[in-house]
């Protein structure tokens with residue numbers, strides 16, 4: 001069974017069909033990329049699948065279960081986690097606390113128990129801190145564990161977001177432009193990190209404009225243009241597809 005199945009998903013803003021009858025399947029253990037020119041509907045598609053927006057029509061199934069209409073935190077508990085094209089990091093917290101936010105998503109927390117500082121809660125908080133520090137090391141931020149979030153470089157913040165998403169222990173990780181704004185060295189590090197995440201068994205769905213990164217990483221690529229599916233296939237198939245070439249030449253012309 002596919003891990004994620006999307007069927008005829010559509011959403012419009014005013015008159016604009018941002019996502020128009022899009023269908024695809026993501027196989028477990030794969031790296032699946034969504035590409036397309038600016039405004040093609042990639043982020044909207046992510047927002048629909050991750051519960052930020054509601055679809056006008058169509059269906060999303062996670063492990064065969066219909067998940068339309070579920071809230072982002074409910075989807076997180078089912079194993080779907082994400083990062084954002086525009087960083088969503090709390091700058092008035094430490095880097096470590098930002099990662100801990102991701103872990104809290106998967107726990108049921110009782111404010112009363114926390115207030116009473118029951119030993120079990122105190123022990124669990126210590127455990128969460130340890131896990132968050134481990135995740136920071138995993139994404140290459142071991143030396144920033146005690147740093148305030150606003151002291152981190154942009155490249156480090158992009159990796160911090162991935163650590164926070166991983167703290168929810170996802171089966172399926174959505175990354176919206178993880179390499180945007182990064183220099184070639186940082187992009188290479190992100191490439192390595194995404195491969196490491198995928199090899200650990202987490203299925204990755206990626207939106208990215210950096211074609212070198214996409215072609216290098218992806219098992220399967222979906223191409224969107226004006227909200228519609230333009231093409232789909234392996235990197236080699238997509239690269240030689242005349243419709244894809246025309247859409248990209250048109251976008252850069």
Ligand SMILES: Nc1ncnc2c1ncn2[C@@H]1O[C@H](COP(=O)(O)OP(=O)(O)OP(=O)(O)O)[C@@H](O)[C@H]1O
Nearest residue numbers: 013016018036037038039040041042043044045085
């Ligand atoms: N919240 C919104 N309200 C109104 N229109 C929106 C909204 N979000 C997206 N759109 C429109 O939907 C279309 C698709 O936008 P979307 O952000 O999904 O594109 P994208 O493929 O992610 O582009 P980019 O590569 O620039 O990030 C665009 O026409 C955009 O203006």
Ligand SMILES: [Mg+2]
Nearest residue numbers: 042043044085
């Ligand atoms: Mg986008």
